[in-house]
Amino acid sequence: MTALSPRAAARRRIFVTGLRGLPGVMGGVETHCEELLPRIGADNPDLSFCVLGRQPYLPDASTEFQGIEVVALSSPKKVSLEAIVSTARSVWYARSRGADLMHIHAVGPALLVPAARLLGLRTVMTHHGADYDRAKWGRFAKAMLRLGERLGVRFANRIIAVSPSLERSLRRRYPAAANKISYIPNGAPTIDHDESGQDEALRKLGLRAGQFILAVGRLVPEKAFHDLIDAHADSGDTRTLVIVGAADHASDYAAKLQSRASASVIFAGRQPRSMLAHLYRTADLFVLPSYHEGLPISALEAGQAGANMLLSDIPANVDIGLEERNYFPVGDKSALAACLRRPGGDFAIDAAALAKRFDWSRIAEQTASVYRAAMSG
Template sequence: MVYQRRRFERREMRICVTGLRGLPGVMGGVESHCEELLPRILALYPKLAIRLVGRKPYLPEGVAEFKGVEVVSLPSPRQQSLEAIVSTFLAVLHARRYGWRLIHIHAIGPGLLAPLARMVGLRVVLTHHGRDYDRAKWNPFARAMLRLGEWAGVAFAHRVIAVSPSLAEALKQQFPAARGKISYVPNGAPALADSQEGLPEVLSRLGVDERPYVLAVGRLVPEKGFDYLVRAFLDSGTDRQLLIAGAADHETDYSRKLLATAGERVRFLGRQPRSVLRKLYEGADLFVLPSFHEGLPIVALEAASCGAPMLLSDIGANRDIGLAEGNYFPVGDEAALSAALARPRPEFAIDGPAIRSRFDWDVVARETLEIYRLAY
């Protein structure tokens, strides 16, 4: 092992990363994950070369580098049922053509291309960010394809990363032959960039009153549960306001109906940069994540890193954060959520420093680099 490690330290590695829309500043949990993780890996091992292959519709004009990570945009349709598979297919061919030895595929939809990557001679790492077939937006055919992608990714990858302990254990039970190559490596709790504006200035610019608010952050998709959060909030009797920061990747009937619930007490802020989110987290009377489905929720870790009081649905991925029982409510239970929203702020206090120490991006980077070494 000492000899192998020394050889690794002298050796330049070439990693191609795909399965996400792009970076920097592209909305999404996988995108936030890679934005935090990849520069840290490069800082640990400067001989490593990382090229991220993203999707042209999401990347700002002229982006070619982000903190040492090469960013290449390839064509893809901006259609939720096609864009991931098309862009990952092109990324596999790109990696093979330009001599990138290892491809790191993020998410189980893109995992469908793991067999092709193996066929053309690439080493493969898959990060499983969550069981996307549980998302309400997918029809039966799409869910079947996502299940197939999960199987193909786990079966054909040389190493598999699961972002939560409950997910890692479930995969080992589901795919016993792959147990030895499945590792739990979490998302991290990031230290968000600060804004030069104070909270009053941020709220004023967003057109929001300076009074206590409940905050939710995420894409406007059914699995986030924002529709029943709005109903529970309005029924709770609280005199606070509800702020929801986020947008929809693709306009849907759900997002249109959700935005139609906006009013004096419910405000939709759209997608906000992370420096603004930091101010919103720090000033929140309560942060709420009512999701039906998550991997290991980065927005909850962001809120925790800012010390926000927290109330989360009791799905396994949220419980993996390890908060007290009083910080959870039964997922989908509108009445329970409404009752919880009426409880006083101190009941939802958390130990932010303890969470930051458990979910440390620097540790995540070291563990991911070790997995690259094992797979290379």
């Protein structure tokens, strides 16, 4: 990697952890940082960023992405250890590099906020959702995630909540920290789209425009793709169901889910963003049946692309602000099946209004203000 210039070295240094890495690494936090950090850096020349990712997910030990330094730190690729181990190493690395600010993403990594503060680091913690509500975690892991939330909220200099319902919940449960909690949402990413390759891209998956239903996300229980497959079968829907995404770690759930693949249910695996753009724009309907979300970037991407959308009515999805017709009761497979019997056009959205509400440029400006508040004390 090219050495940073003296001018860059003189900037206030912000180190970011809690994500696997970037660019092109699957995950909501990863997409959030990939969209956000280059925008902040471009608009704030006095700030420099270093993302501390996890070696198993990054091909190079160090690189640069749109002005952002990316360093891969050694980390076990084990669901119960990788976040906490990589964050601990990240905190020490940031301290050794003379960080002016540490930005820690998610409540699991937030367990290390007190350690960062003890080492003299000012910290911002972004709360991306109540991860302890995810079905994949056992009792001990859920207890640790709840502890991470408490420690992060108590000891971080500033806290960002990605949805208004999450902000309200944190203020209610942690009144002593209310004055340092800010609501700053995820944005609606714009994915570059070249229609010239659209037909060929769809043919690779055996699809035709307007004749399939799309779901995007990790193959984990809280995404409720099992409910969607059941409802799709019960509805008699002739549209193909396409599920894009994969599991970060091998699991019985993911294997069982993928065993339900058929001529009418396609598991497309991970797809590049260019392919996602084609799928969002040509699906007859985008469906997100989740039991748990922070503020779902896949739904924001689909909305930015103008897709017809149907979401479960959990608070994080409702926070997107669609019409009542765009929601169904979470976990109600009969209601979901009934919706799937209707044409996709019944679930049209106002894409321009959504893009305006979740504009990354404004989000970058708000986040930079939080950084400056945290560094100033």
